[in-house]
Amino acid sequence: MNDRVRKDTARRLERAMGSLGTAAMARMDDRLAWYRQLSAEDRSWVGLVAQAGIAAFVDWFQSADGGTPAPSVEIFGTAPRELKRSVSLQQTVDLVRIVVEVVEAEVQELAAPGGEDQLRQAILRYTRDVAFAAAHVYAREAEVRGAWDARLEALIVDALVRGEVGDGLHSWAAALGWTSSPVVVLAGHAPEADPQTLIDGMRDKGRRLGHDLLAGVQGERLIVIVGGAGSVKDAARHVVPRFGPGPVVIGPEVPDLQAAASSARAAMAGLRAAAGWPDAPRPVPAEDLLAERAIDGDEDARAQLVENVYRPLEGTPLLDTLATYLEQGTSLEATARLLFVHPNTVRYRLKKITELTGYLPTEGRSAFTLQVGLILGRLSRTAVT
Template sequence: MSTDSTDRSDRTGQQAAGDDDAVRAATVRRLERAMGDLGSAAVARMESRLSWFRRMSAEDRSWVGLVAQSGVAAFVEWFKNPERGRPAIAVEVFGTAPRELTRSVSLQQTVDMVRVVIDVVESQVDDLAAPGGQRQLREAVLQYTREVAFSSAKVYARAAEARGAWDARLEALVVDALLHGDREQGLQTWGSALGWSRTPVMALAGGLGEQDSESTLEDLRSAARRAGHDVLAGVQGERVIAVIGISENLSGDAAVLTASEPLAGLFGAGPVVVGPAVSDLRVANRSVRAAVSGLRAALAWPDAPRPVRAEDLLPERSLEGDTAARRQLVEEVYRPLRNAGSPLLDTLSVYLEHASSLESTARMLFVHANTVRYRLGRITELTGHSPGDGRGSFVLRIALTLGRLSEREE
C-alpha cells in the first residue's frame, strides 16, 4: 500500500471517529433534555405494570423512583463519557437508596424494575438518538443493562452476606440470653427480627464432638427449616444448643420427640437432650436450662435413648444438683402419693426396700398380695412410673427420698 493510500485511510478513520463523536454529543444533548421525562415515564410504567410496586409504602415507592431517576442520569453521564470505562452503578444508582430498601425490594423485583426502565429508554431510542445515532444508543443501552444486572447481583449478595453475619450474631445472643435467663422482655423482639413465628418452643442440647461448629449449625438450621420449624442455634464451648419453634403440623406431647428425632443425628457423639415444650420464646429459657442440665447429667444413664427428654433425666439431674429437677420430682411424684394417703407411700417404701418382692411386701404390711398389687397399680397411675420397672423404681426411690427431705424443710 502506498503512503498516499495510508494517509487517506487514516483521514477517513479520523473523520468517522469525529462523526461518531458529533453524533454522540448530539444524542447526549437530547438525553439530557429528556432525563426528567424518562424518569417520570419509568415510574409511571412501574405503577401500571408492577403490582408489588403499587403495594409498597409511599416512602419506599419514592426511594424506588429515585433509584430509577438515578439509573437514567447515570446512563446519560456514562454515555456522555465513554472513556470512563465500566459505569460505577453500585455507587451512582443503588447508592442513592437506603440499605434497608434491599429488604423491601427483592432481587427479582429489582430485575423487573430495571427491565421497565430499559424498556422505556429503548422504546424512545428513535426519538432520543441524533440522526444516525440509533445503533450507537441501542448498543450502549444493552451494555448498560448488562452492567446493571451484574451490579444488582453484587448489591444483593453483599446485603445477604451482611444480613447472614448479623443474624448469626443475634442468634448467638438469643441462645446465650436463654441459657442465662437474661433480657426475657427483649427475646420476642429479637425473635421477630430473625423471622421467628412458631410455637410451642423446645430446646435441644448435645455435644459438638469432632465436628466443625459452623457446618453443624448450618446443617441443624437447614434440617429444621425443611421440616417447617423455626430454629435458633449456637455453640458454647463443646456444647451445641438449638431452640426449635415446632411446626404447626405437630401437636401434643409426642410433638417434642417427633420434631427432635430427625435433628439428633446432626449433633456430635454422645447424648442429645430435649427440653420440655413451652408456650413461646419468652419463656424458652426453661426448656434450654432443662436440656443443658440433662446433658450434664446424662452421663449417669448410659442406656438413655437418643434423644432423651430432660424430664426423663429428673433423678440424674437432681443428684447432679439441679434444684428445678428436685422440685419437679417432689411436686409431680412425691406429693400426689402423699396426698393419696399413707398406704400408698408405706407400700412403695416397703416394696422398694424388699427388692420389689410382692410377697415380702404383703407379709411386712400384713395385707393380701392382691392389695399390694392394687396399690402398686395406683402408684403407677398417679406418678406415671411403675415400681416394678427398673427405671421406674429408680425414679420413685429418688422422688421418695427428696420428698421426705422436703417435709423436713417445710
C-alpha cells in the first residue's frame, strides 16, 4: 500500500516540478529584498539551484526506501563558486525555507490519497539534510577562502619585508579587505604558539578595535603590520603582548601600505641591532636604535644620522663644540677651556645643537647617537674626497 501511494505521489511531484519552481521564484521575489537586489545572472543561478533542489527531492522521493540518504549536497554544485560569495549562508537558509513552504502548501494536491503524512515526513527529512549540506558547503568554502587568505597575507608580509612593493600589493591587500591608514610595522620574536592560531587571534583583536592587521611568522621572527591605529602607542599596546620574549621594534609610521616597506625595513634592522642596547624598552622605536643600526651596517640608519646630526652642524662652530664636548667626557668647563670661550657660550651652543638635531648632548643615549653621527659624517666626507 505504502509503495503504491509513494509511487503515485512521486508521479504527481514529477508533473508539478515546473510549477513548484515557478511558485518558489515568485515567492522569493515577493518576500526577499536581497534577492531582488541580485544581478540578473545571480537570480538566474538561484533559480537553477531551487529547481535542482526540487528535482533532487523528487528523484530521492521516488527511490527512497526509508534509509536512502538525501542527495542534497549535489544541488549546490549547480551554481558557480562566485554565487557563494554573493549569497550568504543565512540567505541560503531563507531560500530553502521558501522552497519548503511552497511544497508544503501544495501537500494536499501533490500527495496521493493517504500519502499526505508520508510526504510531509519526507519534506522534513529532506529539509534537514539540505540544511546540513548548506552548512557543509559554506564551511568548506570558508576553509578554502581562509587558506587562500593566509597565503595572500604571507605574500604581502614577505613582499614588504623584502622591499618588493609592486603594483599587485594594493590588489592583494584589497582582497583581504585592507582599507586603513596610517600604517606601522612591528618586528619581534615569535612565541611558541601555533603561527596561524596566533595570527588569527591578532587579526580578530585588531578587527574589534577597528584596525586592519596583517601578520606573518618568518623563521623565529613575527612581523605585524597595523593600519588605522590612532597612534603608534595605540597600535603597540594591543599587539606587543602577542610577541615572544625579547625585543619588539616599531618601525616609523608611514601614510599607507605602499610605503610600509620602509617601516618594515627599519623595524627589521632595529630587531637585528637591538642586542646592542640590552636595556631598551619594550617596545622600542626603530628611531631610538639608529646608532646601533648604523654600527650593525644599516645604510638607512647611517644616511639618516649623517643627515640629521652632521649636516646641520657642518661648517659652523657648533660642530667643533659638540666634538670637543663629547671628547672631554661631556665636561662643560673642559670644553670651554679648550675652545677659549665662556662656559655660558658652550651652554648656548649645546642648546642650539639640540634644536638642530633633536638630540640632547648632556643625555647619555643622545650623546652616544651624536657621537656615532659625527663619526659617520666625517667618514662620509672622506669618502667624497
